[in-house]
Amino acid sequence: MIDAVNDTAVRHLPRRPVIAGFHPDPTVCRVGPDLYVACSSFEYAPGVPLFRSRDLASFELVGHALDRPTQLGLRDVGPSGGVYAPTLRHHDGLFWLVTTNVTDGPGHLLVTAPDPAGPWSDPVRIEAGGIDPDVAWDDAGTCYLTWSDGGIVQAELDPRTGALLTTPRRLWSGTGGRDPEGPHLYRVGEHWYLLVSEGGTGLGHAVSVARGPSPAGPFEPDPAGPFLTARGTDHPVQCTGHADLVELADGTWAAVFLGVRHAGRFPGWHVLGRETFAVRVAWQDGWPRLAGPIEPVAGPDGAPAHELPGAATGALPRAWVGSGVFPDDVLRPGPDAWVLTARDDERTFVGHRQEHRFVSAHASVAAAAGVGGLEVRLDPWHALTLEREGRTVRAVAHVGDLTSVLGAAEADDEAALELRVVPSTAATYAREQGPDEVVALLHDAHGTHELGRIDGRYVSTEIAGGFTGRMVGLVCREGAIDVRSYRCTAPPES
Numbered sequence: 420m421i422d423a424v425n426d427t428a429v430r431h432l433p434r435r436p437v438i439a440g441f442h443p444d445p446t447v448c449r450v451g452p453d454l455y456v457a458c459s460s461f462e463y464a465p466g467v468p469l470f471r472s473r474d475l476a477s478f479e480l481v482g483h484a485l486d487r488p489t490q491l492g493l494r495d496v497g498p499s500g501g502v503y504a505p506t507l508r509h510h511d512g513l514f515w516l517v518t519t520n521v522t523d524g525p526g527h528l529l530v531t532a533p534d535p536a537g538p539w540s541d542p543v544r545i546e547a548g549g550i551d552p553d554v555a556w557d558d559a560g561t562c563y564l565t566w567s568d569g570g571i572v573q574a575e576l577d578p579r580t581g582a583l584l585t586t587p588r589r590l591w592s593g594t595g596g597r598d599p600e601g602p603h604l605y606r607v608g609e610h611w612y613l614l615v616s617e618g619g620t621g622l623g624h625a626v627s628v629a630r631g632p633s634p635a636g637p638f639e640p641d642p643a644g645p646f647l648t649a650r651g652t653d654h655p656v657q658c659t660g661h662a663d664l665v666e667l668a669d670g671t672w673a674a675v676f677l678g679v680r681h682a683g684r685f686p687g688w689h690v691l692g693r694e695t696f697a698v699r700v701a702w703q704d705g706w707p708r709l710a711g712p713i714e715p716v717a718g719p720d721g722a723p724a725h726e727l728p729g730a731a732t733g734a735l736p737r738a739w740v741g742s743g744v745f746p747d748d749v750l751r752p753g754p755d756a757w758v759l760t761a762r763d764d765e766r767t768f769v770g771h772r773q774e775h776r777f778v779s780a781h782a783s784v785a786a787a788a789g790v791g792g793l794e795v796r797l798d799p800w801h802a803l804t805l806e807r808e809g810r811t812v813r814a815v816a817h818v819g820d821l822t823s824v825l826g827a828a829e830a831d832d833e834a835a836l837e838l839r840v841v842p843s844t845a846a847t848y849a850r851e852q853g854p855d856e857v858v859a860l861l862h863d864a865h866g867t868h869e870l871g872r873i874d875g876r877y878v879s880t881e882i883a884g885g886f887t888g889r890m891v892g893l894v895c896r897e898g899a900i901d902v903r904s905y906r907c908t909a910p911p912e913s
């Protein structure tokens with residue numbers, strides 16, 4: 420049966436993300452007029468991007484909480500490994516962020532900083548199992564660690580040492596949905612509230628809320644049902660969950676949460692990953708209720724470009740990350756170009772999130788001492804690569820264990836590479852209509868040549884699996900390549 424609250428609550432859900440692209444598991448806190456949001460980063464480094472806003476509608480990336488190897492272990496990290504859901508809080512003059520690196524365990528990691536832009540401390544390790552840790556303090560200064568480990572578990576914590584001061588106890592298991600996770604604990608008025616995601620981070624995703632007299636409960640669930648869900652509806656944003664509440668400077672409340680936007684014919688595919696959305700919240704009879712969408716203001720122009728600056732600057736943009744590697748370790752400035760070096764004879768990727776449905780990435784690459792170029796990927800096995808080796812340019816599709824050269828051409832030194840994500844060309848009601856198509860193009864003195872294209876379904880979460888989203892950027896699979904220029908743009912309203 421569809422949840423009774425759905426028909427009303429779903430009307431309040433936004434249709435457009437406030438932080439687009441692969442930015443899942445959002446957590447939020449406020450200091451004065453400023454709101455800060457952190458997200459999961461999985462295998463990408465630096466880890467845990469941090470954003471600042473005044474209105475929850477427009478955001479600026481200010482840094483990453485885990486920006487160096489002493490904080491973020493990447494050994495043996497693979498797709499959808501690494502850093503899972505964080506919680507960000509402000510207490511006693513410091514920002515506190517707790518998260519789990521599932522590839523570098525056991526336990527959770529707790530870091531602090533006076534400013535979210537950093538520097539952040541080296542982590543305090545908390546020896547506890549599970550994922551999705553949360554920290555909260557009561558009026559006496561006692562710190563509570565609440566996390567997911569076969570249900571919602573809680574213990575008192577010494578946040579300075581990471582020691583658990585009490586034996587973990589079962590706190591709540593939600594309302595019966597699978598995978599109760601993502602707990603967040605708050606004091607609002609006379610009650611303590613526990614927000615929990617359940618139903619799995621797919622089409623059954625929902626957020627439930629319970630309240631009790633103390634941080635340890637006992638907790639009673641909201642009799643009205645889920646606080647937030649889109650399951651069973653035709654809303655364009657689905658898989659909604661993993662929410663976090665915040666009181667705004669004017670005394671009103673809001674929540675951030677994750678959702679996905681499917682495209683293509685049944686059953687639909689999402690390619691941008693789980694994105695961050697926001698909604699207004701009103702308190703009614705002591706319970707939080709959705710009260711209207713928060714969405715970014717649409718501008719007349721295309722999105723700001725992701726651009727690689729001149730190598731002489733020696734500084735990569737904040738949004739650039741590496742897959743299982745810190746980007747500064749493999750992409751370095753040379754005399755007149757950036758030099759991307761393959762690591763351990765593996766296909767090494769450095770780039771940024773695809774934040775818009777349709778994008779175009781251009782690069783000028785020289786490959787006299789290696790093989791590499793442009794790539795749009797979900798992971799190494801679900802990607803379209805436009806690579807250069809000497810004068811030869813190839814479009815290479817990766818779909819699971821299948822690698823196929825779609826086309827090749829000879830190119831001069833002035834030729835430019837382009838990967839373009841475009842609307843599907845399939846008929847409107849064809850079952851073959853995927854979310855989009857990814858096209859490999861070569862531009863030279865003789866014009867533009869298409870070397871190949873693939874259905875975007877093959878670079879989607881539904882095909883690849885996992886918890887991340889599409890990335891766009893540079894790749895080197897052998898030796899080193901020189902990158903003279905790189906620019907990725909999106910058309911308006913994409």
